[in-house]
Amino acid sequence: MQWRYTPSFLLSACLVVALGLQGCALTRVGDKLPYGILNNNDLQLVQEGLPTYLLLVDGLIENWPESESLLSSGADLYGAYAGLFVSDPERARKLSAKSLDYAFRAACAHDDDYCDLRALSVPEFEALVADADKGDVPVLFTLGSAWAGYIQQNTGDWNAIAELGRVKALMKQVVALDEGYKFGQAHMYLGVLDSILPASLGGKPEQARQQFEQAVALSDGKNLLAKVLYAQKYARLVFDRDLHDRLLNEVLAADPDVDGLTLQNTYAQQQAKQLLAGADEYF
Numbered sequence: 001m002q003w004r005y006t007p008s009f010l011l012s013a014c015l016v017v018a019l020g021l022q023g024c025a026l027t028r029v030g031d032k033l034p035y036g037i038l039n040n041n042d043l044q045l046v047q048e049g050l051p052t053y054l055l056l057v058d059g060l061i062e063n064w065p066e067s068e069s070l071l072s073s074g075a076d077l078y079g080a081y082a083g084l085f086v087s088d089p090e091r092a093r094k095l096s097a098k099s100l101d102y103a104f105r106a107a108c109a110h111d112d113d114y115c116d117l118r119a120l121s122v123p124e125f126e127a128l129v130a131d132a133d134k135g136d137v138p139v140l141f142t143l144g145s146a147w148a149g150y151i152q153q154n155t156g157d158w159n160a161i162a163e164l165g166r167v168k169a170l171m172k173q174v175v176a177l178d179e180g181y182k183f184g185q186a187h188m189y190l191g192v193l194d195s196i197l198p199a200s201l202g203g204k205p206e207q208a209r210q211q212f213e214q215a216v217a218l219s220d221g222k223n224l225l226a227k228v229l230y231a232q233k234y235a236r237l238v239f240d241r242d243l244h245d246r247l248l249n250e251v252l253a254a255d256p257d258v259d260g261l262t263l264q265n266t267y268a269q270q271q272a273k274q275l276l277a278g279a280d281e282y283f
Helices: 016-020 023-032 043-063 068-085 089-110 122-130 134-152 164-178 185-194 205-218 224-235 241-253 262-277
Strands: none
Touching: 043 068, 043 262, 068 089, 068 134, 089 134, 122 164, 134 164, 134 185, 164 185, 185 205, 185 224, 205 224, 224 241, 224 262, 241 262
16 A cells, blocks of 8 residues: 555645636636546546646646746645555556656755756755745645655665655644645655554654544544554554554544545555454554
């Protein structure tokens, strides 16, 4: 199961043909139309339809190569598709690399100081991110999620793994500035990052538990993927079968139809069934 991209990242990515409009009309249309996808509970339909938007966004970026909104949309869309629907590792790596490239370009379009971020030392990078304000949250989150997805698809590359600290710095700043952004999903990312390793190998499972619980709380329990990842990444790590099964059964019992989360929740319920089916073998 891919943890990095959830369908909620399609929010700004789809139907960007609204660029044909101008001014406030562009903003209004761009804000509302993607909810037709976010509120769709048919994963197969979305999977089959998304490649059309990948090509559409690519074409629009060719015409507007310095558009922050388009580049962010491209990053979100490619990352979501790679993370949710692509099983071939080589293809997923290629798509996640494109997602990250668009995210870096979006950050540069947002602020000149964010150009060439990889060239900064870790202390320089952390200082720059720490100086961000609330207006920077969307681009920080897009970059952090795209970067996390890229690392997820390149776990055999130690150069990629070495960049995890930068992803964590981005998500920590999002939490500091607006922890409720996108249903608190920055906390969800931090929970995953803190649960990569057991405590005996330097992991931070207790911090991971707190991050997952905060992600659940900030969505009032409506973000079902937060519970699925809590079960998969934390409960399995510490071999807590009771917590694992309780969380997943809560996901299956919940109503997935939540404005802006329906598609993500449908995916979460699919994953919950698979995790429960394999629980006896795991525990």
